[in-house]
Amino acid sequence: MGEAVVTPLASVFDQDEKRLLQECIHCGFCLPTCPTYMENGKEMDSPRGRLYLMASVLNGNAPIDDAFREHVNLCLVCRACETACPSGVQFGHLMEITRSALAETKPPSFFEKQLLRKVLTSHGWLSTLFTLTRLYQKTGLQKLFSTRPFDFVVPSKLRTLQASLPPVPPQRFSTGDNTLYSAIGEKKGTVSLFTGCVMDHLYPHVHAATVRLLTWNGFDVNIPARQTCCGALHAHSGDTQTTSDLAQSNIDLFDNTVSEYIVINSAGCGAHLKSYSKYIEAELSSKIVDLSEFLARLEMKQMSNGRVLKVTYDEPCHLLHGQRVSAEPKSLLSQIPGVELVPLRGADHCCGSAGRYTITETEMSLELLERKMDAVVESGANILVTANPGCQIQLAWGVRRRRIEMEVLHLAQLLDRVYSSEPGYPTDPTAKEN
Numbered sequence: 001m002g003e004a005v006v007t008p009l010a011s012v013f014d015q016d017e018k019r020l021l022q023e024c025i026h027c028g029f030c031l032p033t034c035p036t037y038m039e040n041g042k043e044m045d046s047p048r049g050r051l052y053l054m055a056s057v058l059n060g061n062a063p064i065d066d067a068f069r070e071h072v073n074l075c076l077v078c079r080a081c082e083t084a085c086p087s088g089v090q091f092g093h094l095m096e097i098t099r100s101a102l103a104e105t106k107p108p109s110f111f112e113k114q115l116l117r118k119v120l121t122s123h124g125w126l127s128t129l130f131t132l133t134r135l136y137q138k139t140g141l142q143k144l145f146s147t148r149p150f151d152f153v154v155p156s157k158l159r160t161l162q163a164s165l166p167p168v169p170p171q172r173f174s175t176g177d178n179t180l181y182s183a184i185g186e187k188k189g190t191v192s193l194f195t196g197c198v199m200d201h202l203y204p205h206v207h208a209a210t211v212r213l214l215t216w217n218g219f220d221v222n223i224p225a226r227q228t229c230c231g232a233l234h235a236h237s238g239d240t241q242t243t244s245d246l247a248q249s250n251i252d253l254f255d256n257t258v259s260e261y262i263v264i265n266s267a268g269c270g271a272h273l274k275s276y277s278k279y280i281e282a283e284l285s286s287k288i289v290d291l292s293e294f295l296a297r298l299e300m301k302q303m304s305n306g307r308v309l310k311v312t313y314d315e316p317c318h319l320l321h322g323q324r325v326s327a328e329p330k331s332l333l334s335q336i337p338g339v340e341l342v343p344l345r346g347a348d349h350c351c352g353s354a355g356r357y358t359i360t361e362t363e364m365s366l367e368l369l370e371r372k373m374d375a376v377v378e379s380g381a382n383i384l385v386t387a388n389p390g391c392q393i394q395l396a397w398g399v400r401r402r403r404i405e406m407e408v409l410h411l412a413q414l415l416d417r418v419y420s421s422e423p424g425y426p427t428d429p430t431a432k433e434n
């Protein structure tokens with residue numbers, strides 16, 4: 001245990017937030033929904049316990065010490081507790097500001113700071129990082145360093161990271177210029193697509209599928225250049241300054257685009273962009289829609305009968321709890337001819353991805369992933385669908401680890417695949433899987 005530092009949270013909690021904290025009535029309804037509490041049964045790793053700890057530190061009755069940090073850092077910020085809470089406690093927000101206080105008392109390491117502030121905020125740095133990673137994967141170095149003798153040389157966190165990463169595609173989706181893809185047939189409107197940071201590099205084929213779906217269904221799709229990271233990871237890490245800077249930069253960019261909606265195919269980014277008004281004055285939030293919300297409101301073009309598929313859907317926490325979007329993706333899946341949508345036990349429980357949680361809290365992340373994989377096998381599905389890149393990485397890794405015969409797809413990929421046999425369906429933009 002390190003030395004206790006007596007630093008109250010008073011400097012980061014304003015009056016409203018202090019009031020929010022008091023809204024907890026200690027009823028415990030949130031306990032059975034909390035993945036960390038369900039896993040280890042510790043009260044202090046439950047939402048109620050964490051709120052109690054926050055209040056104790058805020059009131060000066062407890063120090064910010066290593067134990068406090070551990071309970072705070074083990075939280076996934078999945079927000080399942082918010083959905084369960086009858087008092088409307090905004091747990092995610094309280095956790096973010098608590099982490100900002102922790103970041104002040106113990107600043108992140110040099111490496112972490114560079115990753116958050118330099119790499120994630122720059123497509124140049126991301127391109128360099130992913131080009132090197134691709135070389136590492138393609139030249140066989142990854143295989144070599146995954147063998148037993150190197151277990152002693154390669155740090156365990158790095159081994160986890162390299163095992164969980166999907167193959168890096170040769171290029172990212174965005175061209176770096178403003179791009180407009182035209183609607184096919186009668187035009188219904190114009191939307192912008194938020195392409196984000198890591199997703200643009202690791203899942204360009206999901207963005208491509210999204211653009212094809214939207215243009216096929218009558219929308220011009222605008223991809224503004226100079227988009228940057230949404231800032232969700234910075235907010236979860238307590239870096240409020242970079243969070244606000246990124247929010248401002250995206251708002252400036254999207255405020256100048258002529259689109260009725262900003263469509264997002266990443267649940268984590270969508271939940272964060274919808275909450276921009278927490279950080280700065282922003283009208284943007286009302287234009288943000290998840291892809292599934294947007295498509296479910298449309299009269300989508302007919303799909304022909306396809307292959308009979310057994311599909312199951314895992315609900316990304318930031319879509320279900322962060323945006324309260326649940327019926328739409330399932331309704332879209334059940335509209336696909338030939339698809340049998342089978343239930344997934346615990347579909348509303350976090351898969352253990354949660355941003356960089358797989359690296360920072362590997363043990364708990366793997367326990368949650370194993371629990372999820374038990375349910376996935378039980379479902380008997382051939383395809384596991386999600387709607388968030390972080391979940392897609394984690395679930396695909398879980399399927400590989402267990403050698404389960406199953407594809408893990410983004411909702412956009414499955415819909416795109418079904419539409420692709422329709423005459424006239426676009427083949428551009430052509431980003432393909434590696």
Ligand code: SF4
Nearest residue numbers: 034075076078079081
């Ligand atoms: S956000 Fe998730 S992990 Fe954190 S306390 Fe709430 S339910 Fe538990």
Ligand code: SF4
Nearest residue numbers: 024025027028030085
């Ligand atoms: S459900 Fe809400 S009010 Fe009840 S213990 Fe959990 S956070 Fe507190």
